[in-house]
Amino acid sequence: MSSRSRRWQEVLLTTPSFLWLVVFFLVPTALVFILAFRPSDPFGGIGRGWTLGTIRALADPQYLAIAWRTLWVSFATTALCMLLALPTGYTLARASARRRQVLLMLIIVPFWTSFLIRVFAWKSILHPEGIIKKALVFLGAVDANASLLYNLGAVVLVTVYTFLPFAILPIYAAAEKFDYRLIEAARDLGARPFTAFRRVFIPGIRQGLVTAVLVVFIPALGSYVIPDIVGGPGSELLGNKIAQRVFVDRNLPLAGGLSIVLILAVLMPLLAVLALQRQGSRVAPRRGEERP
Amino acid sequence: MRRSRFPFIMTGLVLAFFYLPILILVVDSFNAARFGGAWRGFSLKWYGRLFHEPAIWEAARNTLVIALLVTFISLILGTTAALALHRFARSRLQRFHYTLVYTPLVVPEILMGISLLMAFVASGIELGMLTIILAHVSFCVSYVALVVLGRLQDFDYTIMEAAHDLGASGWTATRRVLLPMLAPGLAAAGLIAFTLSVDDFVITFFVAGPGATTLPIRVYSMIKHGATPLINALSTLLLALTFTTVFVSQRLSKSGALEGGQ
Numbered sequence: 001m002s003s004r005s006r007r008w009q010e011v012l013l014t015t016p017s018f019l020w021l022v023v024f025f026l027v028p029t030a031l032v033f034i035l036a037f038r039p040s041d042p043f044g045g046i047g048r049g050w051t052l053g054t055i056r057a058l059a060d061p062q063y064l065a066i067a068w069r070t071l072w073v074s075f076a077t078t079a080l081c082m083l084l085a086l087p088t089g090y091t092l093a094r095a096s097a098r099r100r101q102v103l104l105m106l107i108i109v110p111f112w113t114s115f116l117i118r119v120f121a122w123k124s125i126l127h128p129e130g131i132i133k134k135a136l137v138f139l140g141a142v143d144a145n146a147s148l149l150y151n152l153g154a155v156v157l158v159t160v161y162t163f164l165p166f167a168i169l170p171i172y173a174a175a176e177k178f179d180y181r182l183i184e185a186a187r188d189l190g191a192r193p194f195t196a197f198r199r200v201f202i203p204g205i206r207q208g209l210v211t212a213v214l215v216v217f218i219p220a221l222g223s224y225v226i227p228d229i230v231g232g233p234g235s236e237l238l239g240n241k242i243a244q245r246v247f248v249d250r251n252l253p254l255a256g257g258l259s260i261v262l263i264l265a266v267l268m269p270l271l272a273v274l275a276l277q278r279q280g281s282r283v284a285p286r287r288g289e290e291r292p
Numbered sequence: 293m294r295r296s297r298f299p300f301i302m303t304g305l306v307l308a309f310f311y312l313p314i315l316i317l318v319v320d321s322f323n324a325a326r327f328g329g330a331w332r333g334f335s336l337k338w339y340g341r342l343f344h345e346p347a348i349w350e351a352a353r354n355t356l357v358i359a360l361l362v363t364f365i366s367l368i369l370g371t372t373a374a375l376a377l378h379r380f381a382r383s384r385l386q387r388f389h390y391t392l393v394y395t396p397l398v399v400p401e402i403l404m405g406i407s408l409l410m411a412f413v414a415s416g417i418e419l420g421m422l423t424i425i426l427a428h429v430s431f432c433v434s435y436v437a438l439v440v441l442g443r444l445q446d447f448d449y450t451i452m453e454a455a456h457d458l459g460a461s462g463w464t465a466t467r468r469v470l471l472p473m474l475a476p477g478l479a480a481a482g483l484i485a486f487t488l489s490v491d492d493f494v495i496t497f498f499v500a501g502p503g504a505t506t507l508p509i510r511v512y513s514m515i516k517h518g519a520t521p522l523i524n525a526l527s528t529l530l531l532a533l534t535f536t537t538v539f540v541s542q543r544l545s546k547s548g549a550l551e552g553g554q
Binding site: 016 | 296298299300302303306307309310311312313314316317320330368369370372373375376379380383385386389392393395396398399400401402403404406407408409410411413414426427429430433437487491493494498508511512515520523524527530531534535537538542
């Protein structure tokens, strides 16, 4: 094939998706940054001229508190997901081929089901008339007047439920490639099971752990439906505030300003991981070595 | 050496955690009681009630029309993207192209929703079915491209060269050799695009406007207005549909179809 027709072929194959993503992804994202500096007009659209009013409005302590809460909830969700995903990913990796196939299927199927329905299912079982509340009251674990719904705990619980499969899969993928003779070697050298797990297994599946953290933490930051359905006024997150500015008082520039805060929050962990990996490739740490 | 039972027990608990809410929801859909919790006898009345809700069926029709169009468009865009990314992997253009394809996957849905809404408002496009389709294609393309790209990486290009040597033109070789061999990958990618489109709520909610309602938007307003037993019945129907689709697709393509999701 001549290099000219090759070049032409590349352009032909690249153009459709490239153009589409520039028009419907890149430009709209840039627009969020631009429109945050425009005033809103009384009809819910975007006014003329430029203003710093939106940026000033963001300094409102109300928004600061919500940004902080969003970070905190995302951290808690990620930590819990990792705690549950580690043993599950390990079990998957160590199971026989047949059993692994079944387990993998069982983990994947729930997240093919509708996201809204899964959130709703939790709303109805945490409901005051729901089965969990009744069981807990019967066991004397909670007071009959306590509410399991409409608080931060419910938001974290349902967010963990939603994102857990996404954490299990990368950990399983990394744990499957791990050489388990290393653990046996550590045991032979006198390490206790937990020490071997912490000093040999965890560093060995680091890449999978990083992916798992990112795929839970990032969407958790943008969470909006879960706090909207199972949360209360005291558990609103950044996503809820963005939605309120759009659907309640139709202030698109302010919604844009809040979105910029969210974008920055999303970029932070991504950049942190990139920096860590760059550092990691420069000084490759030896397996199991304690890092400061 | 004896292995600890702890991870195995945790896996059992995690699976129970996954399935318990779904199971309770399905059981409750057959419960005659207005609110779940107390069992008041087996009943199909909520399913019967469902058939007298024209709004649900109209939303279902919209959802289906949107999903089919979105699957079709994103299969074309995603497949050409994957071919370009695979065949010209080392060019600088493709490195930027890859970033462009990959980034939408890591952006939280709400950001995509708000940015598309702003773009539509700024350009004066009326919100409705059209904007929903445009928005859905924008996030489905990336999934399709990556799934097809995964398939292409296993594809043996010498077969294409053999077809050329035997006198096939570029187009004939693509149509008669490449596409049939890619078919399972395309089917998996199409299924993912279809499912994502049918299930999407957040982005759709932002760009839908008052005129067009999809099933997730309908379900959302039912949740908000407390039509609990009806949602249980509707959810059970949707769950049955999902499980059947996953089962059938598993049967059709013994491998690869589900791993594509990641």
